[in-house]
Amino acid sequence: MVTAAKPKDPSSLAKSLDISFRRITLLEQALVHRSYLNEAPELELESNERMEFLGDAVLGLVVSERLYGDYPALSEGHLSQIRALLVRWDTLAEAAERISLGDYLVLGRGEEMSGGRSRPSNLAGALEALIGAVFLDGGVSKARKLVLRLLAPELEKVAAGAVAIDSKSQLQHEVQSRWHEIPKYRLISSLGPDHAKTFTVEVLVRSEVLGHGEGRNKKQAELAAAHQALDALAGSG
DSSP: OOOOOOOHHHHHHHHHHTTSSSHHHHHHHHHHHBGGGGGGGGGTTOOSHHHHHHHHHHHHHHHHHHHHHHHHTSSHHHHHHHHHHSSSHHHHHHHHHHHHGGGGGGGHHHHHHHHHHGOOOHHHHHHHHHHHHHHHHHHHHHHHHHHHHHHHHHHHHHHHHHHOOOOHHHHHHHHHOOOOSEEEEEEEEEEOOGGGGGEEEEEETTTTEEEEEESSHHHHHHHHHHHHHHHHHHOOO
């Protein structure tokens, strides 16, 4: 019989991050996934979702402040695009993996057994909750230090000009912000001879088609579909 893994002690996470918590209960809450609540109702726990909400705002502020200061020549639109890349789920999940955050999550048995410790949405959400916990415990200065440390590799890529902005990245950020979902791309057709095929792709959110695109390969078609979807979302407000 497979048994659920026991999460690591939160104090060891704080130690690895060189963060001293005055209220360790804040860190403990940041690691509680909602799936665990039904299994321990007697503990009257709260999940990390409210703290994730706060951490998301703090994260956006810190990243915006850093980009604003470091790149005075960039337009508002360009700054927004870079920020979207830095705060999207897959970027945050990678940052969470670097600190082994999944090892500390408190999960329900079903979530545990289905791979919840490595699920990107769980990791990204917990990272935002961690940022929220640090903010509540030590203020914006402490939270800023953590965010800049967590995203240091990505910030270095931005400084080196190694970050490319594309419509798929922008759409993913927009969809995550609105619906906490990730857009899905579906190939509709690939017509023509092998040396000159035309690919048609549609992008969907919650089974609703937001855009279509064509291109000489799937990537070009997906970028075109994302661009159309962004235009549609902008028009809808």
